[in-house]
Amino acid sequence: MSTVSAPGKLELAELGPVRTQEHEPERATLRRLLRLRWGVGAGVVLLVIVACSALATWIAPHDPLAVDIRHRLSPPAWMDGGTRDHLLGTDPVGRDLLARMIYGGRVSLVVGVVAVLMSATIGVLLGLAAGYFGGNVDWLIMTGINVMLTFPFVLLALAVIAVLGPSLGNMIIVLGVAGWPIYARVVRAETLTIREREFVLAGRALGMSHARLVFRQILPNLVSVIVVIATLQVAQVIILESFLSFLGLGIQPPTPAWGNMLGEGRLYMLNSWWIATFPGLAIFVTTLVINLMGNALRDWLDPHSKL
């Protein structure tokens, strides 16, 4: 189990009098490797999910909007009364649950990725500005961060959707615009330390412009941190998106989305548990694998960081 870094650390530990410390580094690398394995496994599962929703037109067993009146509220295939035609059962108007779930993944993934790209862009720019320029700019942006972080994200999204009206575009905008503080806070803190490093000072002494210093000298050092936060945020955005759709404030029926399927299923949970269970399971598994991947990515990119 020895890696390149392990021998050096062991030598250091042998110098010390504490015997129990000896196994610590090897243990740590073992754990790291395990987490990476988990991360790779999670990545494979995520790839399958992405492929399923991308190829939904070919994979889905039915049209997600096709109504099958004879098989309304039919349970999953393995239960009494289930048909092999509908593997995970059907909803109140007889639409195939599996097909709707495969199509529903599209919404969640697209919203998650687009919203995260938006908020990462805004957050990174503001964080760079706050960290690099300092002073009043910093104060203003930090106050903005504090305001946004104090406020429950859910409430903000609800209030904005209430005014703008529910639609896919509005939801992406809300989730995208409201998510920036996390990036801004981390990028600002990192920029503050990098700004004082020799290579930036050297660049400044050479007469580089602010833009060049920020984007060519500082930003490249932050990429790994940003990628890790963005990955973990995709999971959060997916949960939030499905909650909004669950309340009827996000994706509007009949377009299938995991959130609105879950909301619909809630009305029928007394007799037909499967309608609410499977879409929720899809959200859970997707966010789980994204989180696992994000954690592994963090270990891989920077084993010392304590994000």
Place this chain on the structure above:
Amino acid sequence: MRRYIARQLVQLVVVVLGISLLAFAILHVLGDPVLLLLPQNAGKEEFARYHRLLGLDRPLYVQYWKFLSSAVVGDFGKSWYADTPAFKLVLERMPPTIYLTFSGLFVALLIALPLGTLAALRRHSWVDSLCTAVAVAGQAMPLFWLGIMLIIVFAVRLKALPASGYGTWQHFLMPAFCLGAALAPITMRLVRSGVIEVMSMEFIKTARAKGVAEPMVVVKHALRNACIPVITVLGLQFGQLLGGAVITETVFAWPGVATLTVESIRNQDFPVVQCAVILLALIIVSVNLVVDVLVGLIDPRIRAA
């Protein structure tokens, strides 16, 4: 200490102002209230008349000042739907939300304190792995789905607990667990890392050398000190906790502020939405302040920083 509190108070005022600005901007800049008040086929003169009536033809900063100065004395306007002051409507729904939040916090601590401590004391054991697994799963769990699953199992199948509503202690069990489960993972991690850090300190060795029994060492010496970061982060997480309460309330039809807010959004009743949003933010900010001051009192090292 006084300067510390003063600095925190200034911060509080700035944040509250920012939130009020946000709430105002959402309604007045993004949308036009008159558009929602009048029927779609209303004429141009009608729109202009309403604009003048509501003072919407004046500059935005004048409108904001008017909104702010009446909001300070608790006047958020009348609900467009129920013909009662929005403030009263929101205030009436506040207690259930607060009870739910605190019972959620209680459940989270009930789960996190023993598990986190155990994981810290038996590092790399199966308990530790179990805790990590629970934490990872818990962070990925959509709260509203967990709520529905709980209802399906305990209310529909086992018929052991009421599916929704408010009143008896049985009504509290599922929502409190749901909210607590959302907060438990992060709390557990904090307790774990806190206890690990404290256990290697000198005063733990001293306590052991004195002959203090091991359970006492853990509970009285280690856990107490590990609590400081836990309190700080829980205070900072209070906003997220209330956000979780919003989600929990809608699933369990809990008659709190969140259900009111969602109802009001459906009815496009903006004075109520605005009032609820600002009052909740105020609570969050005050809790943050109290926690900051408390932590400063408990641990003088933090005050200096």
